[in-house]
Amino acid sequence: MQKYSTGGAGETRPRRLLLCLDGVPYEVIKAAKSRGLFARFNDAAGLLSPFPTMTNVALAQMLGASVPLGYESLYFNTDSQELCGGIRKYIGRRTPDKVPSSYMDDLDYQEPLPFEFLVYVAPDAVWRADMRRFRDKFRAAPHDRDFFAFLKGTDGLLHIRGPQKLNVALESLDRILNEIQDFCGAETEIVLFSDHGMNLEENRKIHLQTHLRAGGYEVKDRFERGRGKRKVAAPAFGLCGYAAVYCADETDPAEVADALTTLEGVDFSLHREGDSAVVVRGARGAARITREENGSARYSYEQLTGDPLQLAEAQQALRDAGELDARGYAPDAAWYALTAAHTYPDALANLHNSLHAPRVRHTADVLVSCHDGYYYGMSFFSRFVRLAATHGNALRASSTAFLMSTHRQFPAHVRAGEATPFLRG
Ligand SMILES: [Zn+2]
Known part of the structure; x- marks a missing residue:
């Protein structure tokens, strides 16, 4: 090589x-x-x-x-429909199966x-x-x-x-x-x-599995033959400000995403809608991000209720600058120029690609973004670690x-x- x-x-x-x-x-x-x-x-x-x-x-x-197999060394394998990897990856020599x-x-x-x-x-x-x-x-x-x-x-x-x-x-x-x-x-x-x-602030755990169970979901390590109503997997490993949730065949990601909006510490959840959209849902409302490719990429931010990503102002600025077409789409480059330093940097391209472009081999059905100050992860770690910062x-x-x-x-x-x-x- x-x-x-x-x-x-x-x-x-x-x-x-x-x-x-x-x-x-x-x-x-x-x-x-x-x-x-x-x-x-x-x-x-x-x-x-x-x-x-x-x-x-x-x-x-x-x-x-x-691209790595999953977001962390413990990940959900969408082919075999079970959790794989984990702490064993950290023990012994760095053999090829440990190279993500x-x-x-x-x-x-x-x-x-x-x-x-x-x-x-x-x-x-x-x-x-x-x-x-x-x-x-x-x-x-x-x-x-x-x-x-x-x-x-x-x-x-x-x-x-x-x-x-x-x-x-x-x-x-x-x-x-x-x-x-x-x-x-x-x-x-x-x-x-x-x-x-x-x-750079002290972080507390979100109780994602407890919340989902209370909402009628079973949280599993594997899906039998991939099927099951209200069955999800949510690999818990490092103490980090996101969660990746995988849904069994008959479980609707939109419903799971919706159930998570009321959990303390969750900023928003994100799921795919068709081939070209993602829906963002949080306590501040819901919005659809749609991408169209017509020579170059264009994005629209459609507020369904409220303004979960706080992009109304940027959208208005694009409208004022004549960048927004009648259907609400503006060029990727125009959104990027306005939002690279935003609260959610480059939100439209970043969040859309998180579920439509392969960033890991086994992409989640629902991605959760926590507020700063909150994390999801393995209880074993969270018991002996005080988290002064996370990402x-x-x-x-x-x-x-x-x-x-x-x-x-x-x-x-x-x-x-x-x-x-x-x-x-
Ligand atoms: Zn880290």
């Missing part, structure tokens, strides 16, 4: 150190830069992480790699597999070891090739300890990167980016990762799916 690193380094462009910091939000990097850290980097772009804002979903998009996406084949450095779990138990020790190992490995690498590293320690540090501790880690990373630059000189470009952001929902804090370079200035916002040329080009 050809490593991504051989293409053009030192010939058509400078050698590149591509370094991903798991879970570091755009706002945190912006603040660090304003304190004088990362001074040799140009301004950071907001890198828009796709919903649900989870590592493998995001990196597969950003790096143009193969092809981007991992290109990594020159990633933490040893047990760290992925230990980071939530001993985050301080793990990030220090992670950074030290990365630095040593980079120093020992051939100097005429790109180097791609993924530091996961930052994600666990934020989840468990919060932003103050992350800032200590960033100071340490800044020193390492300055050292690397002094050593390598201007012939090496450093590109620093993250996969998703985080909300997963479609809100701005989790959806806005960052991207910056010592050599290039990027646009103010970059969509995950359009980041590949900046990262790998």
Whole structure:
């Protein structure tokens, strides 16, 4: 297999150190830069992480790699109609069945597999070891090739300890990167980016399974022959601000989505409608997002009741600018320009694609986005973990990762799916 690193380094462009910091939000990097850290980097772009804002979903998009099987290592397999994967993935060697996406084949450095779990138990020790190992490995690498590293320690540090501790880690990373630059000189470009952001507030669990059971649903680990009325599966793993719900054949996703709007902590739920629409339902109302492809993509936001995504103002602005046609459609690019920094960044394309474009192999029937301050996940974890921050929902804090370079200035916002040329080009 050809490593991504051989293409053009030192010939058509400078050698590149591509370094991903798991879970570091755009706002945190912006603040660090304003304190004088990362001074040799140009301004950071907001890198828009796709919903649900989870590592493998995001990196597969950003790096143009193969889509993971599910949103997390515990996932629902829509072919065999049962839960698969889970904690066993974290034990032992990193064998091919534990590689969720092809981007991992290109990594020159990633933490040893047990760290992925230990980071939530001993985050301080793990990030220090992670950074030290990365630095040593980079120093020992051939100097005429790109180097791609993924530091996961930052994600666990934020989840468990919060932003103050992350800032200590960033100071340490800044020193390492300055050292690397002094050593390598201007012939090496450093590109620093993250996969998703985080909300930086204490998070509480949503009681999704209890709520669904109270509403008359059976929550199952497998569907017998795929059939069943009012039967759902909802993989519970990491403590994150989204939930993926799968429905048995005779169970209506629209009804499940509707049942979830009254659950405390749920911002909205999302389900497919036909081949070209999704419906968003939340306490603020319901709306339909429809896409049409006529040379280029156009989206409409149809308020059924209320304004669940708070897009009425943007829609009016498009109408005033003459971008909205008589049927309510406006060009994708026009919506994007107006909403890249919105409460729900790039909501129409992002949410539509979350159910119509394959971001994982086994796409959910209903996706739930929690309010900041709430998560869904495995009870075992939530019993011994106090969650200082999390990600997963479609809100701005989790959806806005960052991207910056010592050599290039990027646009103010970059969509995950359009980041590949900046990262790998
Ligand atoms: Zn995380």
